[in-house]
Amino acid sequence: MISDDPRPPPRRSFFGALGPNELKGLFWQVLVVGIAVAVVVFLWSNTVTNLSARRITTGFAFLGREAGMPIADSLLAYNPRDSYLWAFVVGVANTLRVAVIGIVLATILGTLIGISRLSANWLLARLAAVYVEVLRDIPLLLQLLFWYVLMQALPAARAAWRPVEGVFLSNRGLILPAVPVGSPQLWVLGTAVTGFAVFYLVQRWLISRQMQDGRPRPAWPFALGLIVVLPAAVSLLFGVSWTIEWPALRGFNFIGGLALSPEYFALLIALVTYTAAFIAEIVRSGIQSVPRGQWDAASALGLRRSFMLRQIILPQALRVIVPPMTSQYLNLTKNSSLAVAIGYQDVVSIANTTLNQTGQAIEAIALIMAVFLTISLGISFFMNWFNARIALSER
Amino acid sequence: MSAITEMPDLPRAARRPQIGNPVLRWLRSNLFSSIPNGILTVVLLAVLAKGVIGFVQWGIVNAVWLTPANDSNACKAVRGLGACWAIIPEKYRFILFGTFPFNQQWRPGLSVLLFIALFYLSTRRALWRRELAYLWIGALAMISVLMWGGVLGLSFVSQDRWGGLPVTLILATFGLAFGFPLGILVALGRRSKLPAIRSLSVLYVELIRGVPLVSLLFMASVMFPLFMPSGFNIDKLLRAQIAIILFAGAYLAEVIRGGLQAVPRGQYEAADALGLSYWRKQRLVVLPQAIRHVIPPLVNTFIAFFKDTSLVLIIGIFDLLTTAKTAIIDPAWQQFSVEVYIFVAAIYFVFCFAMSRYSRSLEAMRGR
Numbered sequence: 001m002i003s004d005d006p007r008p009p010p011r012r013s014f015f016g017a018l019g020p021n022e023l024k025g026l027f028w029q030v031l032v033v034g035i036a037v038a039v040v041v042f043l044w045s046n047t048v049t050n051l052s053a054r055r056i057t058t059g060f061a062f063l064g065r066e067a068g069m070p071i072a073d074s075l076l077a078y079n080p081r082d083s084y085l086w087a088f089v090v091g092v093a094n095t096l097r098v099a100v101i102g103i104v105l106a107t108i109l110g111t112l113i114g115i116s117r118l119s120a121n122w123l124l125a126r127l128a129a130v131y132v133e134v135l136r137d138i139p140l141l142l143q144l145l146f147w148y149v150l151m152q153a154l155p156a157a158r159a160a161w162r163p164v165e166g167v168f169l170s171n172r173g174l175i176l177p178a179v180p181v182g183s184p185q186l187w188v189l190g191t192a193v194t195g196f197a198v199f200y201l202v203q204r205w206l207i208s209r210q211m212q213d214g215r216p217r218p219a220w221p222f223a224l225g226l227i228v229v230l231p232a233a234v235s236l237l238f239g240v241s242w243t244i245e246w247p248a249l250r251g252f253n254f255i256g257g258l259a260l261s262p263e264y265f266a267l268l269i270a271l272v273t274y275t276a277a278f279i280a281e282i283v284r285s286g287i288q289s290v291p292r293g294q295w296d297a298a299s300a301l302g303l304r305r306s307f308m309l310r311q312i313i314l315p316q317a318l319r320v321i322v323p324p325m326t327s328q329y330l331n332l333t334k335n336s337s338l339a340v341a342i343g344y345q346d347v348v349s350i351a352n353t354t355l356n357q358t359g360q361a362i363e364a365i366a367l368i369m370a371v372f373l374t375i376s377l378g379i380s381f382f383m384n385w386f387n388a389r390i391a392l393s394e395r
Numbered sequence: 396m397s398a399i400t401e402m403p404d405l406p407r408a409a410r411r412p413q414i415g416n417p418v419l420r421w422l423r424s425n426l427f428s429s430i431p432n433g434i435l436t437v438v439l440l441a442v443l444a445k446g447v448i449g450f451v452q453w454g455i456v457n458a459v460w461l462t463p464a465n466d467s468n469a470c471k472a473v474r475g476l477g478a479c480w481a482i483i484p485e486k487y488r489f490i491l492f493g494t495f496p497f498n499q500q501w502r503p504g505l506s507v508l509l510f511i512a513l514f515y516l517s518t519r520r521a522l523w524r525r526e527l528a529y530l531w532i533g534a535l536a537m538i539s540v541l542m543w544g545g546v547l548g549l550s551f552v553s554q555d556r557w558g559g560l561p562v563t564l565i566l567a568t569f570g571l572a573f574g575f576p577l578g579i580l581v582a583l584g585r586r587s588k589l590p591a592i593r594s595l596s597v598l599y600v601e602l603i604r605g606v607p608l609v610s611l612l613f614m615a616s617v618m619f620p621l622f623m624p625s626g627f628n629i630d631k632l633l634r635a636q637i638a639i640i641l642f643a644g645a646y647l648a649e650v651i652r653g654g655l656q657a658v659p660r661g662q663y664e665a666a667d668a669l670g671l672s673y674w675r676k677q678r679l680v681v682l683p684q685a686i687r688h689v690i691p692p693l694v695n696t697f698i699a700f701f702k703d704t705s706l707v708l709i710i711g712i713f714d715l716l717t718t719a720k721t722a723i724i725d726p727a728w729q730q731f732s733v734e735v736y737i738f739v740a741a742i743y744f745v746f747c748f749a750m751s752r753y754s755r756s757l758e759a760m761r762g763r
Binding site: 025028029032033036043046047049050051053120121122123124127133134136137138139140141142143145146149150153334335337338340341348352355361362365368369372373376377 | 425426428432435436439440443588589590591592595602604605606607608609610613614617618620621622623624625698702703705706708709716720732733736739740743744747748751
């Protein structure tokens with residue numbers, strides 16, 4: 001910490017331990033806190049007066065009332081007779097659905113574009129640079145409206161595009177073949193997740209053994225066994241069926257398969273392509289921050305390129321990449337609130353409808369803020385933990 | 396994979412003698428350095444050619460550039476095959492200036508030029524002196540006079556008639572002009588030794604940065620009337636402006652704080668040794684150095700909330716994006732929204748691209 005205070009010349013003060021500087025500090029703090037409290041009290045009293053004048057009851061009691069709003073696109077079971085509280089939960093699920101998938105896809109796309117910018121192939125590097133520059137310099141909302149217009153301009157369901165068998169793209173959105181998931185399938189997936197966790201521990205043990213005698217031990221047989229073979233065995237043992245459900249056109253609409261609404265799809269594309277441009281720059285500067293000598297030394301050891309990237313360059317680049325990446329993930333999550341502009345019902349859009357129906361403005365906006373602050377804290381917490389894991393451990 | 400992961404400009408220990416045609420040499424080293432690289436080049440060229448030819452077909456060859464006023468039949472004839480650029484001459488006055496009285500539209504036009512001149516002068520290193528602040532105050536005052544009128548023989552135009560590009564520029568520029576001093580105060584507050592001031596600053600910054608701008612704008616449009624004593628009403632545009640100032644202040648504060656951390660400790664100690672008071676020390680010694688450090692990220696932050704001003708569409712304020720979206724409501728032109736979006740995107744792009752170029756040139760000047 002930098003001391004912002006000149007050392008006062010030693011002199012006997014009137015106030016004992018409270019020197020003139022402490023007094024000055026105390027005065028400033030009392031002043032600023034006083035102003036802040038006064039502003040809050042002023043706003044609060046006005047609000048109370050206005051609310052009573054408009055006969056609006058405050059409080060969250062309205063959350064128990066019947067919402068009566070339709071929600072077109074939801075992960076969870078919902079009908080308009082459910083409560084506002086449940087509508088909010090559905091909204092949060094919709095926000096998370098777009099944010100989580102968006103973060104994963106944007107990371108993949110952004111990393112690819114970031115590496116492309118460093119490619120030895122001049123054409124690829126130029127194209128990646130143009131992509132980044134164009135996407136970064138146009139407002140996200142404009143891009144979102146643009147994608148949404150394009151989605152609406154797609155042919156009707158009967159004339160849908162079929163890029164691959166079983167995939168339909170039309171103005172009804174994107175329809176994909178899906179595997180119906182019930183509890184037996186979930187058990188198998190659970191086995192795979194458990195296998196992955198066990199594999200993580202095994203890998204740590206293998207590395208610690210390698211640290212002792214310097215001999216690398218291959219980890220892939222364990223990975224194959226725990227993450228692929230074991231769940232497959234469980235699946236066969238209990239005869240879990242994995243029939244793929246192919247969507248089909250009946251009349252004017254599709255049945256079966258997994259349907260992504262045009263609103264969701266437009267929002268996802270806009271968020272992913274936009275955020276990927278920023279992630280690409282982060283990845284590029286991260287890789288460029290690794291000193292030249294590291295590349296040279298790894299080449300001098302005669303290491304293979306892929307090994308070199310994975311074991312030497314990326315771990316060092318990650319230290320530079322992770323902190324700014326965190327703020328991009330937060331941005332993507334916050335930007336998902338633009339859904340309200342095209343009518344995808346995320347938490348902001350549902351809060352907005354609630355606000356218009358009930359007049360409970362303060363509560364609705366407070367709920368939006370609480371939801372986003374919670375998500376932000378969650379992402380920050382996870383990324384800080386990850387960052388601490390990869391940070392330089394100095395003796 | 397090797398085509399992708401090769402590092403550029405590897406130091407060539409022994410330069411091969413430069414033989415042959417320089418063009419061919421460049422092609423070999425930059426596009427066909429290895430077999431996978433060559434394949435990649437060919438594939439990319441094919442994709443690029445397909446895209447460019449398709450766009451030229453749609454955007455230039457089959458496009459309709461002009462139609463008689465208010466007649467979109469020629470456009471409807473080529474729908475799907477060619478672009479309808481005719482919508483731009485038809486609607487550009489509305490897109491750029493909204494519902495500002497038609498014969499007075501030279502005023503917002505001049506305001507836009509003033510904004511551009513202001514930004515340009517702000518990028519000149521020679522002008523980074525105290526006078527720049529006066530320049531800003533003068534320019535913003537002139538723009539207010541031009542937009543509002545009511546003095547100097549200009550007719551009065553109320554804010555709800557403003558629209559388009561000037562509104563976007565006003566929201567962003569006033570956001571910067573007021574957010575910047577606020578950001579400085581909050582950044583100093585966050586680094587202060589006084590616990591109450593520090594925690595208030597931290598609370599403000601984290602609260603604003605943790606929620607989407609949309610929710611702040613909702614607050615401005617819905618809750619603000621509740622906050623104020625009855626009978627006291629502020630115009631919608633100004634309410635959104637306040638939200639954007641508060642939003643910008645938090646982000647700028649974080650950038651400035653980074654700059655404060657980069658000022659070496661000796662500078663503080665030297666200022667203390669001269670016996671400067673806290674405010675004089677910050678004003679004369681610390682802040683000038685801190686801000687000089689972070690001008691590139693400051694420009695980037697400005698670009699970010701220049702783009703973010705478009706969010707006021709959601710609360711129904713007529714900025715550039717809202718006027719564009721409104722222009723397409725006209726039934727005759729409804730199907731040609733893509734063309735309008737491309738036009739508006741180009742305007743945003745020109746502004747942001749110029750600023751990001753400038754930010755990059757500053758970084759290059761610092762010699763990285």
